[in-house]
Amino acid sequence: MPRPLPTAAALCLLLAASAAVQAEEFSETNSRGVDAVEIFRCSFDEKWDRNYDLWPDKWKRETGPEYPHYVRMEIAEDDELEEGRCLEIGLDGSQAKVSCPPIRVLPKFSYTLELKLKLTNIEHSAVTVVMEFMTAKGEVVQTHRSEPFTASGDWQDVKIGKFRPGSELVDRVVAHIEVARGxxxxxxxxxxxxxxxxxRWPSMEVTTNSRINVYNDPDNVVVTCSLSGISEKDPLIKFQLLDATQAEIGEEGVKKLEGRLISEEARRASDILAGDGRHSKGYEGSEDWRPDIKEHGFYRVRVQMISNETKLEMDKRIITLAVVPKAVLTSIGEFGWSLPETVPRLGQPLDFATLQELLPMAGVSWVKLPVWFPREHQERGDRIIQFAERLAATDIETIGVLQEPDHTPDGPEPVSGESSIEFIFRKDPSTWLPLFDHVMNRLSLRIRWWQLGYDHDTSFVGHEDLVGKIRDIRQQLYRFGQDVRLGLGWRWDELPIGGELSWDFEQLSSDPPLQSEQLDSELATRPTEGAPRWVLIEPVIDSGRQDLSEREKHEARVREFIKQIIVAKKHGVDGIYIPKPFSGPDGVMNTDGTPGELLLPWRTSAMLLGGAKFMGSLQLPSGSKNWLFIRPDRRVVMVAWNEQPCDEVLYLGDNVLQIDVWGKQRQPANHEHRQVIPVGPEPTFVLGVSEHVARWRMSVAFEKTSVPSVFGVEHENALLMRNEFPAGIGGTVSLFVPDLLQAIGPSGEPRPSGEWKIFPPEGDIKGPANVALRRPLQIELSDAAYGEQPIRIDFEVYADKLYKFSVWRSLSVGAGDIDIQAVSFLDDDGRLIVQQRMQNLNGPYADFKCLLYAPLRRRKRTQVFQLGAEPDIKTYTYSAGEDLLGKDINLMLRIEEIDGDRVLIYRFPAQRESDILFDAGGN
Structure with a gap:
């Protein structure tokens, strides 16, 4: 019998009910995110168990020997859940896999999977959630896998995505819950x-017109934003260009930016999109944006999709790009990358053709490449040879890495912690040679450098007869007499082997990695005998530190990275390698092959320091730390940094160029004949330092480094130097002692202090090339402050032209055997309390008369008897201590040795409070 048509009243009720359902669905959708559309939901209720067999309809469990049938899987009740039901898997010591029904998807959208998960008594198994995108025929073309989850005994919310199908052939997606037995x-x-x-979400993709996002010209950068699946809500699309500083910027609607904002542009989605006719609520389109990049550097492009209705962020994409300056110098020397095994095998994240474009731009001179391939894949050997030959055409040397084959010989697996490469080669050659014979026959005539195992594989260390073992391996692998260089991994805590070796280099590694200070210490104390040393650059910054902002973490990573490279160069290592260049945003490259934040610092260091040799350090006027390196082309590079930003003003050369770690170049400002070099915590490079002036500066020294603290007596000394110019020179030298703090005379009146008399204060110098020079002088002191005092030595040298430059040195007043300290603070009554601490470090017992002078106050006096190694504390008190505070007011201690000639002067400003107080115990 035909079903009766609904009445008008019934239709109204149906429409009202439908509207209520839609409103409820919209509310649920909004709770999960703006513009999200639910396309699948399973709560394991009765709708999913029509036949009441406690198994969710259309779900599938994996079966077979690895997935035994006795593993219990069924729908169970759980009062903690709002829906009250779940799918429960009782492992019974085994493993399991269960999958949802195939869900239809469209390539234009992005997809997010959410579920609730509870793990109980899970100690050894790995539980993961997997999304597989498939074609209509069931072929898997894209897989996304979560990290393993840990057991907590409580329900936890799991969310993976947003993922957009990468192929137009994708027709469905299946979610799996996998439990792998440990x-x-x-x-x-x-x-x-x-x-x-x-x-399902609207999809937004952000790409550039470069596969690697690395450019030479900032005008060539084009960013493309592609949108699809956007509903008619017409969201705002905001483009932002950010720099590398990791600064946090607060503004309305934005919690944090991943860098300092450089430029911004916003457009409506309706200006980009057009209906595609394939879906009632799907629109797609793309738009190009040229960011306003003015100079070279590392940048982030951030694109946000912001709801026009709620003003909330619907989606966000961040890409990185690098605009590299034209190389100042050709990259040569010892800088290299270790390419991951996935790169040459699978073409991910970059294929060989793209790497051939990237590596020369990145300042790479050496490439370590895993080279093993199955015997039946000879075409892979052809690709490796072609790749090595094309790199050689750009002066990049390839090192073949003999890694573990896909199929190891029959036998027991290596024990935990034992590397597989030694495990393979420890056996008889008849066992392992067939695994490598086809590789060596194909590649050994084209590749000259080889490494046994990956960078951190140190399993050969400690072998009973290591020299003989490596010699045997070498003879078996390279039996055609090729001129090869062979190396192996080595541990920092293992001393090198001396004598005749059968290997040509040692790749040093440590777990955890050595940081710059540790690396400096290890290289300084490590014996130099043995094979050439290669080191790994692996900066580690605790990203979990709550006391550091994102910007501070970024700056710390860059500093540590550069310092590791400089330390390695200082100690003359033969190879400097990045073991994992595609490690992520904090490294040299991202995992997708786009630039990381350390790419430009690496490139700048490699371009400037490649092949350079360490020269030494200079004493700079503002005290900045620095190291000098001389390149094979005889150009000198100085690397300088200072924890406190300052300007170093000195003559360095006629054609000086300052380059920051990002490769930005600038001509320093001039002050008279000197350059003004801004220096801060981030290392800076100075190219074009005069080699002859730098070596002259480093040769200057006083014959005696201290002047007795005896006033009114001439003390003999001499200024030593060396003519580092290639020809004879003539000129003048003068010494200057900067004015020190003002002291207080016995009457309480201020007077000039730090009086030095140097005879002669200036004079002529001359000498042939490469000859040491000595100029005698006498120094007389009068009220000179005790301790280290700076001396500036000015030179005017006539060589091929006139050079004017200064050298900074220091002389110590006194023998340094008496330690003097003084602190001051105001007490609760407003009195100035001064504490004096004296200690005799290594001299005989002595008595001293101590006089303390303050402006317009009567001097204070005390005595110290038989001063020895135990500290002596004396206290002085001034009423109305507030009057003695001020930056132009200073106190002076005059300490005279009783029955001796020594007079010790110590000047210091009065302080309102002090972090250091001396107690009666001398602390």
Whole structure:
């Protein structure tokens, strides 16, 4: 019998009910995110168990020997859940896999999977959630896998995505819950799954017109934003260009930016999109944006999709790009990358053709490449040879890495912590030679450098007859008499082997990696005999430190990275390598092959320091730390930094160029004949330092480094130097002692202090090339402050032209055997309390008369008897101490030795409070 048509009243009720359902669905959708559309949900309720067999309809469990049938899987009740039901898996010591029904998807959208997960008594098994995008024929073309989850015994919310299908052939997606058995099974293990939800989102992709996002010209950068699946809500699309500083910027609607904002542009999605006719609520389109990049450097492009209705962020994409300056110098020397095994094998993240474009731009001179391939894949050997030959055409040397084959010989697996490469080669050659013979026959005539195992593989260290073992391996692998260089991994805590070796280099590594200070210490104390040393650059900054902002973490990573390279160069290592260049945003490259924040610092260091040799350091006027390196082309590079930003003003050369770690170049400002070099915590490079002036500066010294603290007596000394110019010179030298703090005379009146008399204060110098020069002088002191005092030595040298430059040195007043300290503070009554601490470090017992002078106050006096190694504390008190505070007011201690000639002067400003107080015990 035909079903009766609904009445008008019934239709109204149906429409009202439908509207209520739509409103409820919209509310749920909004709770998960703006513009999300639910396309699948399974709560394991009665709708999913029509036949009441406690198994969710259309779900599938994996079966077979690895997935035994006795593993219990069924729908169970759980009062903690809002829906009240879940799918429960009782492992019984085994493993399991369960999959949802295939869900239809469209390539234009992005998809997010959400579910609830509870793990109980899981100790050894690995529980992961997997999304597989498939074609209509069931072929898997894209897989996304979560990290393993840990057991907590409580329900936890799991969310993976947003993922957009990478192929137009994608027709469906399947979600899997996988439980892999560990070394032991979990007998009582229980995995519970609930509220499985798949949502569809508008899709936004941000790309550039460069596969590697690395450019030479900032005008060539084009960013493309592609949108699809956007509903008619017409969101705002905001483009932002950010720099590398990791600064946090607060503004309305934006919590944090990943860098300092450089430029911004916003457009409506309706200006980009057009309906595609394939979906009632799907629109797609793309738009190009040329960011306003003015100079070279590392940048982030951030694109946000912001709801026009709620003003909330619907989606966000961040890409990185680098605009590299034209190389000042050709990259040569010892800088290299270790390419991951996935690069040459799978073409990910970059294929060989793209690497051939990137590596020369990145300042790479050496490439370590895993080269093993199955015997039946000879075409891979052809690709490796072609890749090595094309790199050689750009002066990049390839090092073949003999890694573990895909199929190891029959036999026991290596024990935990034992590397597989030694495990393979420890056996008889008849066992391992067939695994490598086809590789060596194909490649050994083209590749001259080889490494046994990966960078951190140190399993050969400690072998009973290592020299003989490596010699045997070498003879078996390279039996055609090729001129090869062979190396192996080595540990920092293992001393090198001396004598005749059968290998040509040692790749040093440590777990955890050595940081710059540790690396400096190890290289300074490590014996130099043995094979050439290669080191790994692996900066580690604790990203979990709560006391550091994102910008501070970024700056710390850059500083540590540069310092590791400089330390390695200082100690003359033969190879400097990045072991994992594609490690992520904090490294040299991102995992997708786009530039990381350390790419430009690496490139700048490699371009400037490649092949350079360490010269030494200069004493700069503002005290900045620095190291000098001379390149093979005889150009000198100085690397300088200072924890406190300052300007170093000195003559360095006629054609000086300052280059920051990002490769930005500037001509320093001039002050008279000197350059003004801004220096801060981030290392800076100075190219074009005069080699002859730098070596002259480093040769200057006083014959005696201290002047007795005896006033009114001439003390003999001499200024030593060396003519580092290639021809004879003539000129003048003069010495200057900067004015020190003002002291207080016995009457309480201020007077000039730090009086030095140097005879002669200036004079002529001359000498032939490469000859040491000595100029005698006498120094007389009068009220000179005790301790280290700076001396500036000015030179005017006539060589091929007139050179004017200064050298900074220091002379110590006194023998340094008496330690004097003084602190001051105001007490609660407003009195100035001064504490004096004296200690005799290594001299005989002595008595001293101590006089303290303050402006317009009567002097204070005390005595110290038989001063020895135990500290002596004396205290002085001034009423109305506030009057003695001020930056132009200073106190002076005059300490005279009783029955001796020494007079010790110590000047210091009065302080309102002090962080250091001396107690009666001398602390």
């Amino acid at each position: 070394d032991r099974g979990d007998l009582q293990g229980l995995v519970s799954v609930a509220d499985v939800w798949l949502g």
